[in-house]
Amino acid sequence: MASTGLKVGGKYEPSECQSLNKVAIIVPYRNRKNDLKIFLRYMHPFLQRQQLEYVVVVVEQSEGLPFNRGMLMNIGFKETQLQEIYQCFIFHDVDLLPENDGNLYSCPEEGKPRQMAFAIDVPTPLAHFGGVTAFSAKDFQNVNGFSNLFWGWGNEDDDLYQRVLHHNLTVTRMFEKEPSLSHVTRYIMLDHPIADPNPDRIGLLLDGIDRMSSDGLNNLYYKKIFSKYKPLYIHIYVEIYEKYNNNSR
Template sequence: MRQYIPRLYTFVGAITFLNVLCLVFLLPKFTMKTRPRESILNTPSTAIEERAPANARRKRAALSKPCCPQLSNYLVGTIKVDLEWAEKNYWTESNFEPSKWQAYLGEYETIPGEDVHLLNSENILHTPRYCRTSLRVAFIIPFRAREPHLKKLVGHLTPILRRQLETYSIFVVEQHSNRTFNKGRLMNTGFEFANMIGDQLGGKFDCFVFHDVDLLPERDDLLYRCTEGSFVDHLAPSIDKFDYKPLCCGMTVGGVLAFKSDQFRKVNGFPNSYWGWGGEDDDMNIRIRKQALKIARPDPKIGRFTMIKHRRDQSNPRNIKALQELKKSWVISENDGLVNLDTEIKEFHLYPLFTKIFVDVKVPPDI
């Protein structure tokens, strides 16, 4: 037993020596991490920026990026419209777990309608990652009870807008009640809200795209932008449902229509008087011609869209009074639209990819 005692002393001595070395060399590194609290005058500028308001930080970060090219290098032209993939991509882009519940769009933040000041660019505006653009596009999607279509549209559209290097916001404007649907009032409300919120997001929108929820573009080189001059852009002249025949079956400016702000005010927006399905697009066509604006359309091979098949909402019956309203449109359009809009925004739901706006469109006159 005694022969092992010297070895034991040697082992204990080695362990003690190693502990001393650790204290000598490592203790200063740990003590350096703790320092007295500094005043803001001695705080690095990067640390001060972290405490700045989110909008201000984002604006400074955007200005530090180079300008995006006028035409993106990421465009591929024809793209496959895969509805199953589009819905899967919606969940991927939203960072949500997929759900079998068709009406479920994922988690959201609720903001009351009167607290519009709480909205900011962090939760509404989508920008290119590595460059900055001078143009801002607002998408306005009239909506009610079409969640499966909305997931497919947003899941399909988001990567396209990213490749186009767009700065954009998507506003899904939903009718708050189950009364007869009024698409014109929803689109007018979406425009007024987007126009108002622009300054709050750091700059007004340059182009307002009114987009049906069931139309998916088949090419990514169909740019969602407004043409310069006195042109209104009708972007969906060719739809698969009509065998891609341009402006088939009495189509005028329906589907996807883009205005600049001053143009939309000039035509007094969409009519408020069309309750039910049909009529408001034809009425808008009359308003555009009445104000001597021109309609620009892409090449039919570029402006191609796939329409998602669906059954009509029972609360959106065919408007049997549409023809009567159209006959009066040239005369009454100046008094029916933005100037007499009386809707009310109830609340906002903030999703990762879009903002949903719940709107009370009031009661139809015949109820």
């Protein structure tokens, strides 16, 4: 991939033009080695065909506590902005691959975060805001990012959706008013083990608005074990402390 212009750390910018979009792709990760290999080898050519300036950042959580997808997204946002300023972020599960080049990974307008994964096996509900979502950096900062309190599977994306609505942002979906083109936003989902659901997820969702201003980007607490520039991505490995485990609240 180096022959295409891909730089160490999974960074790319087209040589024949100046891209209008500078995008950071944030991928939360733990113990999905095969999925990550497929994702990286698929997504780099896909993104380059769209002539984007971009970087791929994989944020891996250490063993121990249950997986915390939302906090890893927040860490990815913060760590990436410390290195270089990106105008927008796409928060991307490692097991979802866009099927069509027409599914644009360009930056959304400010005030209009975009739900990217419009259809996986079937069209998703209008309130679905997970899998792959795009934000301007300003909008993600304004909603205070994801909650840090969702451990295990489930509902951290619904909590983020509540934050978006509370801040009067408008969720957009490409081609949602043109059903005949909805196939453009279809995704393939890679096979993966069924995750254990978070037993506290419903209660956390119900009181999410009350703690929105104090739970998110502004109270991240973690240890960065290392940050490495690998050939296809920036690898950030972190330890999340017991302070944020639901069982210790």
